Amino acid sequence: MTSSPALVSAPRAESPLAASAPGSAAAPRTRRLPRLLGLAAAELSLLRRNRMQLGTAIVLPLALPFFFLPLAQNGASGAALAGVLGTGFVVVLLFVVYYNLLSAYVARRQDLVLKRLRTGEASDATVLAATATPALLLAAVMITLTTALSIPLLDLPLPENPLVLALGLGLGAVMLVPLALVTANITRTVESAQVTSLPAMAVLMIGAGGILPLDLLPEWAARLITFLPSAPITALVRLGWLGIDADGAAVAGADAWLLTAGQTGILLAWTLVGALIVREHFRWEPRG
Amino acid sequence: MTTLDQAPTTTGSTGSTGTTASAATTSTDATDIAADIVLQASGLSRRYGRGKDSYLAVDGLDLTLHRGELFGLLGTNGAGKTSTLEVLEGLARPTDGTVRVFGHDPYRERRAVRPRQGLMLQTGGFPADLTALEALRMWSRTLSTPRPVLDVLADVDLADRAGTRISSLSGGELRRLDLASAIAGDPELLFLDEPTTGLDPESRARAWELIASLKARGTTIVLTTHYLDEAESLADRLAIMHRGQIVREGTVADVVAGHAARIRATLPASAPALPELQGEAVRSPEGRLEVTTSSLPEDLHTLLTWARSAGVELSSLDARAASLESVFLEIAGSTHTLEG
Numbered sequence: 001m002t003s004s005p006a007l008v009s010a011p012r013a014e015s016p017l018a019a020s021a022p023g024s025a026a027a028p029r030t031r032r033l034p035r036l037l038g039l040a041a042a043e044l045s046l047l048r049r050n051r052m053q054l055g056t057a058i059v060l061p062l063a064l065p066f067f068f069l070p071l072a073q074n075g076a077s078g079a080a081l082a083g084v085l086g087t088g089f090v091v092v093l094l095f096v097v098y099y100n101l102l103s104a105y106v107a108r109r110q111d112l113v114l115k116r117l118r119t120g121e122a123s124d125a126t127v128l129a130a131t132a133t134p135a136l137l138l139a140a141v142m143i144t145l146t147t148a149l150s151i152p153l154l155d156l157p158l159p160e161n162p163l164v165l166a167l168g169l170g171l172g173a174v175m176l177v178p179l180a181l182v183t184a185n186i187t188r189t190v191e192s193a194q195v196t197s198l199p200a201m202a203v204l205m206i207g208a209g210g211i212l213p214l215d216l217l218p219e220w221a222a223r224l225i226t227f228l229p230s231a232p233i234t235a236l237v238r239l240g241w242l243g244i245d246a247d248g249a250a251v252a253g254a255d256a257w258l259l260t261a262g263q264t265g266i267l268l269a270w271t272l273v274g275a276l277i278v279r280e281h282f283r284w285e286p287r288g
Numbered sequence: 289m290t291t292l293d294q295a296p297t298t299t300g301s302t303g304s305t306g307t308t309a310s311a312a313t314t315s316t317d318a319t320d321i322a323a324d325i326v327l328q329a330s331g332l333s334r335r336y337g338r339g340k341d342s343y344l345a346v347d348g349l350d351l352t353l354h355r356g357e358l359f360g361l362l363g364t365n366g367a368g369k370t371s372t373l374e375v376l377e378g379l380a381r382p383t384d385g386t387v388r389v390f391g392h393d394p395y396r397e398r399r400a401v402r403p404r405q406g407l408m409l410q411t412g413g414f415p416a417d418l419t420a421l422e423a424l425r426m427w428s429r430t431l432s433t434p435r436p437v438l439d440v441l442a443d444v445d446l447a448d449r450a451g452t453r454i455s456s457l458s459g460g461e462l463r464r465l466d467l468a469s470a471i472a473g474d475p476e477l478l479f480l481d482e483p484t485t486g487l488d489p490e491s492r493a494r495a496w497e498l499i500a501s502l503k504a505r506g507t508t509i510v511l512t513t514h515y516l517d518e519a520e521s522l523a524d525r526l527a528i529m530h531r532g533q534i535v536r537e538g539t540v541a542d543v544v545a546g547h548a549a550r551i552r553a554t555l556p557a558s559a560p561a562l563p564e565l566q567g568e569a570v571r572s573p574e575g576r577l578e579v580t581t582s583s584l585p586e587d588l589h590t591l592l593t594w595a596r597s598a599g600v601e602l603s604s605l606d607a608r609a610a611s612l613e614s615v616f617l618e619i620a621g622s623t624h625t626l627e628g
Contacts, residue, residue, distance in 0.1 A: 031432055038429020042415070042422060049417045108415065116413030119379055121402045121473075122430040 035122045039130030043104070047134050053103065057096045057135075061142035064088045065150040072154040079242050081154050086237030089143060089169060090208035090230050094201055096139045097132075097173050101180035102193045104131050110189065114284045128278070132177045139173050160243040164260055168236025171267040175229055178274025185283050204230040229270040232263035239263075326477055326508045327353040327376060331385035333532075334371050345371035347532035348385070353477075358499070358509040360523030362516070364620045367529040369512045370410065370481060376510065377407055377479050389477065403432040406475030408466050408483055414454045420461075421450035424468055431473035444468045445494055459486045467495065471502065478502065480511045484518060496522060516612045526612075530619050540612055547610035547618070549584035551591065553577045553602040563594040577602075584609055 047054055067088070068081055108114050108131060117127045147165075150156055159165050179200060187196040205211050207228030217225070225231060226246070238244055239259055245251050251259055334346040345368045353359055363369045374380040376387055378394025378401055387393065392400045414423035424441060428434040441447050444464040449457065457465065463486050470478060483499070484492045499522055503509055513519055519526050520540055527537040536543045548567065555575050562569055567581020581587045588607050595602045608614075 035430045039426060041429075042418060042426035045422055046415055046417050111415055112411045112413035113415050115411060116409065116427075116469075117430065119377070119407050119409060120427065120430045121399075121432060126430075 031121070032123070032126060036126050036130050036133065039117070039122065039127065040133035043131050044134040046104070047100075047138070053100050057100060057138050057142065060095055061092045061146045062149070064092060064146050065153045068150075068154055078154070078156045079244070079248075082156050082241045083234075083238055085150060085154075085156075086234040086241070087205075087208045087210040089146075089237060090172070090204060090233050091210065092143060092146070093139060093169070093173050093176060093233070094204060096142060097135050098176040098180050098183075098200070098204075099193070099197055100135045101132055101177060102183050102187065102197055103190050104135070105181060105184040106187050106193055107190050109184065109284065110286055112285070118284055124279075124282075128177075128181065128282075132180075136173055136177075140170070143169055157242070159241045161240045161256075163240070164236055164256075165240030167260070167264065168233050168240060168267075171264060171271070172230070172233035172236075175267050175271045175274065178271060178278050179229070181278045181282055182274055185281060188287065203228060207231040208234050227266060229267065232266045235263045236260065324355045325352060326355050327351070327387070327389045327510075329376060329385065329387045332372070332375060332382050332387065333384035334368075334375055334380065335383040336371075345532055346375065346382070349529075349532070349534055351376075351527070351534070353508055353510065355508055356503070356506045357524045358503050358511060358522055360519035360526035361510060361512045361529060362519055362526060362616060363512075363529030368532040369529055371532075372529070373479060373481055373510070373512060377405070378402070379407075403473070404475060405477040405479065406470040406473055408470035408478075408480045410481050410485075412462055412466065414462075414465065416455040417453060419451050419453055420446055420457060420465055423454055424465065424472065427469045428472050433474050435472055435474050437472070440468045440472045443471065443498055445491065460488055460491055463487055464491065464495070467498070471498075476507060478507050478509045480509060482512055482514060485514060492518075516616055520612050528616060528619055535619055536615065544610045544612060544615055546582075547615050548580045548582050549607070549609045550614070551577075551579040551581065551584070551588060551605075551607045553591075553605045555600060555602065559600045560598050563590050565590055 064085075068085065071084075072081055105114075105128075114127065118124065122130075147159075151158065183193075183196055183200055187193050202211070207225055207230035209231075212225075215222075226235070235246060238246070239251060239256065243250055243252065243256070245259060329349060329351040332346055332349040332351070333344065336343045336345055347368075349372060351359075361369050361372065371380075375382045376389070376394065378387075378389065378398050381395050387395075389401045390404055394401045394405075414426075418426065421437065421441065425437050428437050428440075438447065438450070441450055444467050446461060446464055446468065449461060452461075454462070454465075463483070467480070467483055470480065480499070484495050487495060496518070499509065499511070503522075511519070511522065523540070525537070525539055526543065527534045528543065529535070551567075553576075555571070555577050557573075557575050559575075562571070562577075565579060565581065565587045566583040567579050567587050569577065569579045571577050579587060579591070584607060591602070594600070
């Protein structure tokens, strides 16, 4: 048996302390993106190998427009359909981003992958963001496909302001990442995610207007619901696609900007709160 | 095998390293020696829990590591090896005391330290559905100075298992993948926590060669192990931990020095009284003889001469000098005396 000659024949440069001083502080910063992409590539391989997760993530968004086909054939207006489609998008995000990531984070923790990565050079944020990257990209692709498919299939109007639409869905998807991480804290195994995900899923569906008929609720309850993390997603989808507010009134100019800013603020606030909780309390190792 | 051939050389260089080490700890003004210090820990303590239930795992530990040396950290289970290692590696904050690695705090200034150190954990930590190659590549992409992934796999003899899923690798193969990720970043300082546990003898010999070759190129290595022969043949210096403290430290010769040798034999009950020995002899009623002595050759000679002239047959004769193992067992044994 031969010991690796390459190793033996290359004596290390002397004077280690001198070498460490300049440039070493700048190095980690420039390496951040390659690190994120390297880890994300591994996550993508894992996602590809998880047939169940991948299947749901592809089939559900594509099936969504067909759920609304009977409504469209029954003469529902394009505006009404685009409104409920916003709720549908939230459901898609919950499955493709929230639930997928919850299982992925719990699985990585169970396999001690998070523990290992934390001993290396990548920052905590990079490690967690890397797992989220493929799911977010997949969600972006699938929702774009769903939208593109829905417009001709359901005879919908073209989005009035696609940027606002994209902003709502994009931020909404990002907001679900810390939510998945917080939920991972109370989830011991991948299997138990089926149960621990339910509260957040239920609350977010209510916020998206999918469960309770909001116009039948008392004023205060309806107001409260607009501050749930999923409510701004539907609001921004509605505004971006149809240019209307929750009451169906057309919004334009400064009012539209104000509405966008307000809804974005709610999403950012939830994202921030989630991120702070994760930073302080995230559980990186399985419970002993 | 290469490791065996190297053993005398290792012990030879050991003496000088040991002297430098003690010189550095006594005279701090010698800056040329200080510049050579890779890791320095002083008054290190680590306490788990609070109040009554708290437990002091590491208790006032001092340690200095010099560039290029291989330091073995030995101890019984629960002696505090891993707790110490975690602090030195910057994975945990000490309750008390300071650690400096390359002149930085490894916990707070991890960005300065991590690119230059490699860790081999006891835990694994690769996604089950990735292949060995993918897992190592994933890890390598987080490193500042990654070596080619296939080279690293070849170093640990896993090249032929590159396409195998983590979930299908054997325990020994996983252990070698752990070692691969520890060396993948070409570290200057390498922590190996029980690197050969679970390896078959051949892989173990191969791992020893790899460790020796890393050392030969100047890597500073901290090694914990359950195998005393591993420490004995690889380590320049070693420390034996017991109950959170370092109870012996130095070269193998230093550690063993002053410990008594032992002669054992079985005598017929009819044998006459023993001759005068330098050491202490104990004869059991069943005829077992045990001599504890610091003058092994003299006492052995006396005993053999006596046996021949008295016509006594010394069966199952076993004479051995103090070894790392006997010192270790003595220290480990003191636990039982104290607890039991």
